[in-house]
Amino acid sequence: MAVIEQVSKLVRRKFDGLTVWLAAAQLESEMSSKTTVRLPSGELTGVRRWISEVYGQRRRFATVAAFVLALAVGYHVMFGQNGWNAYQKKKDDAKVLAKQLEALRAENEALKGHVERLDHDPGAIEHQAREELHYTRPGEVIVTLPPEPTGAGEKR
Numbered sequence: 567m568a569v570i571e572q573v574s575k576l577v578r579r580k581f582d583g584l585t586v587w588l589a590a591a592q593l594e595s596e597m598s599s600k601t602t603v604r605l606p607s608g609e610l611t612g613v614r615r616w617i618s619e620v621y622g623q624r625r626r627f628a629t630v631a632a633f634v635l636a637l638a639v640g641y642h643v644m645f646g647q648n649g650w651n652a653y654q655k656k657k658d659d660a661k662v663l664a665k666q667l668e669a670l671r672a673e674n675e676a677l678k679g680h681v682e683r684l685d686h687d688p689g690a691i692e693h694q695a696r697e698e699l700h701y702t703r704p705g706e707v708i709v710t711l712p713p714e715p716t717g718a719g720e721k722r
Contacts, residue, residue: 620627644650683690695701702708 642649646652684694700708
């Protein structure tokens with residue numbers, strides 16, 4: 567067994583990948599039948615050579631694949647449906663809506679004050695009736711003037 571392990575280690579050092587394990591398995595079977603072992607020598611041919619080259623280039627392929635994947639993810643993060651650009655647009659929209667909300671709150675407070683005056687101040691009720699409904703007291707006359715034409719504020 568010790569001889570098989572030593573030769574197996576030598577084979578593993580000389581070859582990589584699939585060839586190593588096939589050679590080690592062949593070596594073990596040949597050693598168990600007590601025949602002499604011939605190690606493959608020279609260049610690998612055909613498919614074995616191509617597999618050896620691809621296996622040797624696996625790091626380069628993995629690096630290129632990782633780079634392409636990183637580019638695709640980066641593109642999606644920047645320009646995708648929920649990407650950075652969409653995030654910035656939604657952030658700007660949120661600012662505009664916050665300003666509109668603040669203006670509506672101020673208007674709401676003003677209207678609440680107006681309603682409060684109408685509920686508790688009889689003078690405010692009378693003023694509102696005179697302005698909007700053109701009500702008058704007995705003996706009063708309302709004079710309505712036509713609106714000024716545009717540009718009437720200019721003197722010649």
